[in-house]
Amino acid sequence: MDPLQLAARIDATCRLTGSFTLRSGATATEYFDKYRFESDPALLRAVAEAMVPLLPPGTGVLGGLELGGVPIATVVSSLTGLPVVFVRKQAKEYGTRRLVEGADVDGAVITLVEDVLTTGGAAREATLALRGLGARVGTAVCAIDRSGLDGGPLLDVDVATRSVLTRADLDAARAARDRSR
Template sequence: MIKSEIVKQIYAVSHLVGSFQLRSGRISSEYFDKYQFEANPSLLDAVVKQMVNLIPSNTEVLAGLELGAISIVTLLSHYSGLPTAFVRKEAKKYGTSRLAEGAQINNRKVLIVEDVVTSGGQIIISAHQLRELGAEIDYALCVIDREEGAVDKLLAEGITLLSLLKRRDFPT
């Protein structure tokens, strides 16, 4: 599927208009309901196939942030052959008590994988937690960058934000 068709389909299935409180606390008149494009197998497949080309060449592990990025990172792992860490917002309180499940991240080049990025706040929180666990994080990769300041905020943390799509790619 070509990129313009992906844009068209994502907009059709996931773009909502209304009043939405975002993770950052901001109020927005629009919302990309990522679960709608993730629930569509052919669209998810097309999105992830394009994201494979954006993975930095020195990446050793993919790290998908719960919940929305888990389906994306799983398919990205399938197409890239890279192992995956599934990253919780909080460490599990029983069993292995892990924040990052799956692949080992200690001393490895880890690419954070996200769905929709607004302020970049969630990536920063998770990057701090993963770095505490020994991960080396220079990049994050998302499906949609809403272009609300995340690129600069992340750069200040030493993280380059790569995105398949930007807000400007969609209709206004």
């Protein structure tokens, strides 16, 4: 799917208007609900297909970040045949008590998969945790980079960001849609 068309579909699906209370406690009249594209099989597949060419050579394992990166990483894994691990925000407190579910990551070259990157907090924490387990992490691919930063928000931990779309792409798609009305 053409990137502009993908941006337009995601924006139309995910940008909601109304009254929303944000995590900060502030209220907003607009909200971007990323789970709407992740729960739509056609959009999820389109995002995953657009993500495949962004994977760096040498990627051995995909690292899907809880929660939004998991469905995307699973579809990318299905498309590429690459194994996937699921990285929790914190280790579970029962059973195996693992932070990373799936294969052993020691020595693995892992490309992180995330839905939306803004500040990169979860991806930064996952990078450090995976490196602590012996993995090599140098790239994060995301559906949408909302950071607005050249190179993405993870340069402080030496992780390059590659994105299918940016916030500017979504805003441009919205503006084009508004002009055509």
